[in-house]
Each structure stands twice: as C-alpha cells, then as structure tokens.
Amino acid sequence: MTSSPAARPAARGPAPAADAGARPNPAALLAWYDRHRRRLPWRAEPGKRSDPYHVFLSEIMLQQTTVKAVGPYFGAFLARWPTVSHLSAAPLEEVLSAWAGLGYYARARNLHACAKAVVARHGGRFPRDEAALLDLPGIGPYTAAAIAAIAFDAKASPVDGNIERVVSRLYAVDTPLPKGKAAIKAHAAALTPHARPGDFAQAMMDLGATICTPKSPACSLCPWMAPCVARAQGDPARYPVKAPKGEKPRREGVAFLAVRADGAVLLRTRPDKGLLAKMTEVPSTPWGGKPERPEDHAPLAAVWRPLPGTVEHVFTHFALTLAVLRADLPAGTPAPADHRWVRPQAFDAEALPSVMRKVLAHGRVG
C-alpha cells in the first residue's frame, strides 16, 4: 500500500524538516538537474534536443547495463553506423560481433530489427508517438517513454530502476515489486510536469544514480528530502521493497578446445533461439545439472586432454562451471559440419560472448 507524503507523520528517525508533507516539486528537481546534470556521451548540450537515433541506441544499450559498460560500445556503434539507415543496412553478424561482451544479446538482434522497421515503416525517422515506438522490436514501455520524452520532449513518464527507487521512497510504497510497480508508475506519471518532461525524466534517473542510491542514499543532498516519506520514516534504504529471489541453480559442461597446428581454433554458431542465440561458441556438451559424457559430444575424433582448473561464469538465472578439454590437430584437418576454424587474429570479427572468451583465455588461446 502507499501513502501520500502528507498522510503519514514521521513515526521515527530524524525530525521532519519544516516543509515536510509538501508535494514533491518538479521545478525543484529540474533546478537541481540544471546544477548537477551529468555529461554523458549520448546526452545533448543543455537546452538542445538529442538525436532520436542516439537516444534509441543509448537506451537499448543501457537496459540493465551500467553507464560505464555502455560508453565504449556507444561510441563504436555510432562511428560504425552513424544513422539508423546505416544500422539497418548492416549484416546482423556484424552487429552481433560489435555487441559481443555487452550481454543480453536479444537486444542486439532487436536493435537491428528495429532499425529495419524504422526505415521500412517510418522512412528512417523515429516516430514521436509513444504507441508507435512501443510497437517497434526491442522497445518496451520504459524505452518508448524514454525516447518520447528525451528525444522529443513529449510528456511521457519512463520508469526505470532508478525512478522506481526514487518514487518508492518518496511515497513509501511498501507493496513488494513487481506488484508495486503499478502504484509507482501512477505516482511517476502524476509527478511529470508539462514543462521539460525530457529533462525531468533524466533528472529523476540522475537523482537515483547519484543521490537516491540503493544503499546509504545521500538524503542531505537531495532536493526532495523534505517531502520524502521514506526519509521521514528514518530508513529510506528499505525501499523499494522487493519479492525474495529464488535459488540460482548450478550447471556444468565440458568445452572442446580444438587447436590446429596453424593456431586456428574450432568454433561454431549457437542456435537461433535461447541463451546466447546466434553467438559464436567453443563446441561443448549441453549445460545441465549433471555432467554429460564428453565422448558423446566431441566435435571430432582426437586425443582430448583435460586442462587443469575450470571456467566459472554466472548468468542471470544459473551459474556455470565449464571443464575444458584440449586437442591439438594437424594442419589441414577439415572442420566438421556446422563448425569452422578461426585464427585468433579473426576473433574480433566473431560474436564471442564473455563466457567463451573466458574459455579461450583458459586455454591460452587468442
């Protein structure tokens, strides 16, 4: 349940400021933003509107991904594909290899599909309409609202993890997420001003990223300290309340590192759907709860020797332990069906996810 800032007196914690109970003032947040606005590669100069393509590209990359991780990828994509038309004309394989290492690879496939759709449906220009944006591949409720607000200054209210945290504290929303998201979205929409909705959205996100942080929020620096109910309660870090998470299972497998005399390594492309879809991999047994018999899955007949140690990798929903078997093959050994020999100099052109780079590094290949 939620309570309005005015409805609940401070039960404990520090004494409320003189104007506690006041409605959070959007203008106060915008004034804070004007003073503390972060400079980010995809952000326009103050007072200017961002290129919708830049907003789109950055928002897709920033989904569940830190600003620091996105930085170099954003620059590389923009240099390689300066417009949505360039991106739409690129081969998917190139987009996937450029995305390799960023994670959530469905984003890269959808990014490419979205670029094609923007060209096909909208003549190469992003629609301003939130509903039309939502209809594009890879663009969900958050991203549609973010593009509408930031690129077009439309009165839209994107709600990301930062804004969830800020709003849940402001109103002390104690319904555990994800159920509590509905109330949070309603509060966020009601808060959004007609003036500068794009800056307001970015201000909320900056506030969450720099002041209203998950642990030990810097309330004393917050422009909304006074009206914040969680602050008045004395334990703002309690919010947002989240439903408990399930156990993370462990899976294991065996990877086959076949190295030819010229240094080439045997690789293949993963299936079209599921984990790491269409990405490049070192051949391996299936990854399951119990170990498979490696000899049933070796890509070719050879003397397979175990490498000491294992490769550990944690995915969102399971942890993986990979043993690595290595075989050295003579020059001229043909690649089995659906496999290919790739020299380390060509690894950068491959869509190698981090887990596979770990396997290659473990075998001191590449």
Add this chain to the structure above:
DNA sequence: AATACGTGGCT
C-alpha cells in the same frame, strides 16, 4: 504472472 535472458562492478 513468472521466467528467460549477460555481464562486470561493488559490498
């Protein structure tokens, strides 16, 4: 509604 889907940094 619940689950699948990556990765790296921080505590």
Add this chain to the structure above:
DNA sequence: TAGCCAAGTAT
C-alpha cells in the same frame, strides 16, 4: 565471497 545491482523486454 556470494549476492546485489545497473536507463528492461519478450514470451
């Protein structure tokens, strides 16, 4: 260290 967290979406 083991878990939590980051500008979520698709199914």
